[in-house]
Amino acid sequence: MAERQKILASIENDFPQWYQDILEKAQLADNGPVRGTMVMRPYSYAMWEGMQSAMDARIKATGAENVYLPLFIPQSYLEREAEHVEGFSPELAVVTHAGGKELTEPVVVRPTSETLFGEVMAKWIQSHRDLPMLLNQWANVVRWEMRPRVFLRTTEFLWQEGHTAHATREDAANYARRIHLDVYKDFLENVLAIPVLPGFKTASERFAGAINTMTCEAMMGDGKALQMATSHELGQNFANAFGITFSDTDGAAQTAWTTSWGSSTRMMGGLIMSHGDDAGLVLPPRIAPHQVVVIVVKDDERTIEAARTIVADLTAAGVRAKLDDRTQTGFGRRATEWELKGVPVRVEVGPRDLDAEQITFARRDQGGKQQLPLAEVATRLPALLDEIQADMFAAAQKRLDERTKHVSTIEEAREAAQTGFAVIDWAVLGEAGEKELNKDAITVRCLQTRDGNMPDPHNPETDLVAIVARAY
Structure with missing residues (x-):
């Protein structure tokens, strides 16, 4: 054990340094020349390719098709959906000069592509026969991070982002839920061997411009939470802003209902922190480049x-x-x-x-x-290899169970969140309690039903529990 500690910091005594040591010693990634950017080395990129392949197959099984949209977005596009641009404003990278000249209109390096998809969907959708329109793209995005950490929060990262348009809110909600459970939860648990808690975000934690955000939350080796993937019901906000309309079966004009959903190279960080030990990485066979x-x-x-x-x-x-x-x-x-x-x-x-x-x-x-x-x-x-895959999931589930505590007061939730997750009645915590915990960097990771399931998007239950934790 002494020899191993010379290679890596102790996972128990210095988890942040252990994580940094893993990135270097296992030859996963380097910092890029611009602050907050990263260089993915061949071994980690091979893992990402495995993730991409497994996710892509699941996404296509839901009927979605892959497309590619531009990296640059006219600034005016983002300004059409006020809540959206306000939510991303501090993170935007804006280009004002190109080709030696000042641009007549600044362009934004995409932080996400709701506005671009809104523009093209408005052009491509005419009739109810064009719906649902189910699209996905694999791309890079830029969000100017103030406190970057490789894989977890970087200025530029890789991801997939799905965008869909539907004739009804019910259809949009059903599809977003299907993506969340049949794609994200299934992939995270059955490929990465990471048990996740699926649920709704609170109103204060929702994606900018969404009417509902679903999340998959995982517990890392140090007891902190990591958001692994999210799916959003966007209502008609973007459809109204971009004029995504269709003629229904009676020929009347209707406004579409849209969704978006994404997962990123943040899953690499989750993979490292979920299974690693004092000797380094521990990879589930289904994602390991070399089994x-x-x-x-x-x-x-x-x-x-x-x-x-x-x-x-x-x-x-x-x-x-x-x-x-x-x-x-x-x-x-x-x-x-x-x-x-x-x-x-x-x-x-x-x-x-x-x-x-x-x-x-x-x-x-x-x-x-x-x-x-x-x-x-x-x-x-x-x-x-199949046995190892199952054993790794079981070990991660055991840790999640052992470090999740059911509590009845805000103070107990605060205490439990120092070492793991707390489960508290949402009726007890509420928005006021959420704000109180936020002062100590503790957040509501998601809302669930009492039996640990995701609430019904069509009939959200009032008898919900909140999963509370410190998070990356």
């Missing part, structure tokens, strides 16, 4: 060839396997490197193991070493 790394212990032809065969057999079995035959680098150093990078299973291949017709392997989530017959590697490791 199994096969390490050659000794530089001899027989061992190298056996390791290559194992990698080929695992690959044929659908496992993302990587060969590490860098025998010019010491075995211990290489093993520590892959442990730091969180590879779910490490397989060691050496002459003695081959003589015994076996391999030695280690699970990253549990530690320790075990042996496995060489002939069974390709058949048993895929099942082991």
Whole structure:
């Protein structure tokens, strides 16, 4: 353990420094040359590609199609929806000069694209037959952060943002809810192995211009909350501002109801902080760039060839396997490197193991070493990866359960939020209590039903509980 602490700060004693050490030592990201920007290194970008692929498939399964809209937005577009521009005003990056000349109208580098989608939807939608219009884009956005932290809050970040238009409020609400549960919650829990609490944001925490915001909140290793994804019912606010209208079945003009929803590279930070330990990253198999790394212990032809065969057999079995035959680098150093990078299973291949017709392997989530017959590697490791995925989710759920406390007073909520989540009746807390907790940097992360579900958007229940916590 002493050796590991030289590599990383203690996760228990200095969580912020541990996080920064992980970014550097696991070769995930660097700071960019402009304050608040980041450089994603190949290993973290491979994780993002995995997230993008899994999310994109789920999004398309709901009927949405991918598009791409411009990076620059005329400033006048944002000003059409007053609440929206007011909500983003401090974070906007505005271009006033280009091509050596002052622009006749300043343009904003997109902080989000509601206004652009509003403009194109008004042009593309004419009839009820054009609805629902379900669009998504993968893009970068810029929000000028005052207190940046790589992956969690950066001036520029990567994300997906969905935008839809519907004939009725009910259809819009149903679709936003479907995205939130069938796409976001399903992905976060079944791919990233992070249990989340789905719920509504309070009025003070809603997205600028929305009539309802849904969120997936997760508990990090230090007990703080992280907002992992959000979905918004925008009502008719943007439709009115941009003239998104359609003719109904009787030929009468109607105003559309719109939604927007997004998730970002913030999920990378959540992945790190949800599962990491004092030895580094711990990656769920379904998102790990390399699910199994096969390490050659000794530089001899027989061992190298056996390791290559194992990698080929695992690959044929659908496992993302990587060969590490860098025998010019010491075995211990290489093993520590892959442990730091969180590879779910490490397989060691050496002459003695081959003589015994076996391999030695280690699970990253549990530690320790075990042996496995060489002939069974390709058949048993895929099942082991599924077991690791399930065990990691169970461990994260256990932490969430153990560090969530049901309380009955505002003072008890304040105390519980120092180490985890507090659950308190919304009728007891209310907007006044929410403001009181805000003074201590404690926020209502979401409102839920008493059984832990998301309220019904068509008939929000009054008997709700508030999830209260400190947050990133």
